[in-house]
Amino acid sequence: MNTHLKQTRSVATQQVARFTGEGAYHGSTRPRPAPAPAPAPAPEAAAPPDVDEMRPLALDKYDSREDRSIDTFAAYFPSRFETLATLPIPTQEAIVDDAVTLCWCPLGEALRAAGPVTRSVLEAMRSHLSGRKKYVYIDSKIQHFSPGDVPVDSQHWHVDGTIVVRDERARRLGHALLHDMKTRLEGPAAPPTYLSYQSSEHCATLFAAAPVSLTLPELIPNFDDLDRQVRALAVASSAQPAAAIVRFDGLSLHRAVAASGAGWRLWIRCVETDRRVELTSSIIDCYGMVYRPATDRLRG
Secondary structure, X not given: OOXXXXXXXXXXXXXXXXXXXXXXXXXXXXXXXXXXXOOOOXXXXXOOOOOHHHOOHHHHHHOOOOOOOOOEEEEEEOOOEEEEEEOOOOOHHHHHHHOEEEEEEEHHHHHHHOOHHHHHHHHHHHOOOOOOOOEEEEEEEEEEEOOOOEOOOOOOOEOOOOOEEOOHHHHHOOOOOEEEHHHHHHOXXXXXXXXXXXXXXXXXXXXXXXXXXXXXXXXXXXOHHHHHHHHHHOOOEEEOOOOEEEEEEOOOOEEOOOOOOOEEEEEEEEEEEOOOOOOOOOOHXXXXXXXXXXXXXXXX
C-alpha cells in the first residue's frame, strides 16, 4: 500500500466532508449498533504478533468472567508536552508546493519522498529521536481550512497509540473495539513517543498542560466519557506554537480544534514505536480531508 503520495493542491480541490464526530482514531459520538460477527482476516491482513508496547494485559482477567461488566480504575495522565525547537514559518506558497502526503511512512523513505519544507522538518526532528524504539514512522498532511473546519472528524480529548483490541475478546464484552487504558497507563512497557509539527496557529492542536486524574473503565470502546470528564475539569491547556517541533507520548492528552481562520497548514507527526506497521488498506487518498459543519457546502 502507498505510504506517500505527491499531488497538485488548490483550494478548489481540497477534500471536505461533513463533520460528524465519528473520529476515525478516537471513537464515535453516534449511537453504536451491536457488532456483527467479523470474518476471518485474509492472510496478508493478519495482525502481527503482539509486542509488549501493544499487549492488552488488562483484558486477561475478563476471559473467564461471566458477565460483561468492566472494572474502573484511577487513571492518571501525566500529559507530557514540551516544545523542542521553533523553525521558520513557511509561506503559504511553500506549503502548497511541498505537495507530498505521508501515511505511516518509514523515516528513511519519508526523507526521500518529502517536499522541501517537510524534509527540513524531518531533518530537524531526527536530532530529537530517542532511539529507544524499534521503528520510526511519519504521517503528514497538507490541508486548507476555512474558518470552522476541523482537521480530523473528532474534537475529543484523547491519547495517541492506544492498545486496541478488535477480536472475539472485545465482542464477548459487547464491543467491536476496546482501548486497554489501564495497561497503557500502568503497564510495564513504555508507550510510543511522538514528535509533532504544524506550520501555523490557525488550527493548532491543544495539549493538556498539567497532569489529569479521573476514574475510567479499564477498557473503553471510545473516548466519549474521557472527553466529558476532561472538559468538566476545565483542564489547563496549551496550543502548539506555529512551526514548532513538540514532543509528547502515549500518555499525553490532546485534541483537535476548529480552524480560527482560512489558510493552508502542513502537519507532520513522527512516531517512535515497537509496533511494526504494515498498511492493509489504502487511506492516503483521503488523508488530507478536512471536516466541516453540515450547514456549509461540501467540496471534494
